[in-house]
């Protein structure tokens with residue numbers, strides 16, 4: 276499942292590739308991709324639109340169009356974009372095709388079928404169901420240690436679960452929550468409200484550092500336009516995970532063995548010695 280850094284990198288790659296391109300036509304091949312509209316409306320709203328920029332809010336990719344509309348895309352489990360010359364065969368799970376004015380096609384394929392697209396008026400973008408309840412972006416000025424503290428103070432869930440809640444902190448998933456807690460030397464199972472205020476700044480900094488590093492690492496890799504996420508996603512950054520998916524391996528700090536505990540329906544990886 277892509278987390279904030281992966282979505283950021285996909286959005287940047289798309290921005291590089293399709294900004295200032297006109298969508299000559301668009302086609303949704305799977306109606307369920309569009310929770311709010313029919314394939315006909317989708318085609319109608321996108322036809323002839325010029326892409327002005329591609330950005331991100333939370334894990335949503337935002338394609339800003341010159342017709343005062345924004346295409347919102349959520350990759351969910353396995354959605355990916357490919358940028359293909361016209362003659363290239365379509366991938367097996369093609370759910371949407373954007374025909375561009377340079378005879379290339381931007382193709383959305385999604386093996387697990389959970390991806391989502393919707394088109395909204397630009398003026399109402401931040402009021403849409405998907406975006407309105409999202410917490411501040413981790414790199415925004417609103418995301419301060421004071422914000423993090425006030426948010427944790429109100430949660431009776433564990434720190435790990437609280438960090439995964441997109442209405443509390445935007446963009447942390449299972450991987451980067453585990454990495455941030457390790458970096459801050461914090462026990463994932465502490466009740467958020469009981470977390471000492473004194474330790475909040477270190478956790479705050481760890482979140483920013485972990486997300487920032489993974490984006491920087493990914494952004495130094497070349498983007499393969501025929502595989503817009505595959506050039507880094509689930510690949511390169513794995514080598515940098517310190518605890519995630521490392522059960523039984525020695526902690527990079529203290530050599531204790533990394534543990535995994537199933538928690539809230541997910542696995543939590545941590546060092547029992549460093550993270551007390």
Ligand SMILES: [Zn+2]
Pocket residue numbers: 526527528529530531546547548549550
């Ligand atoms: Zn350790």
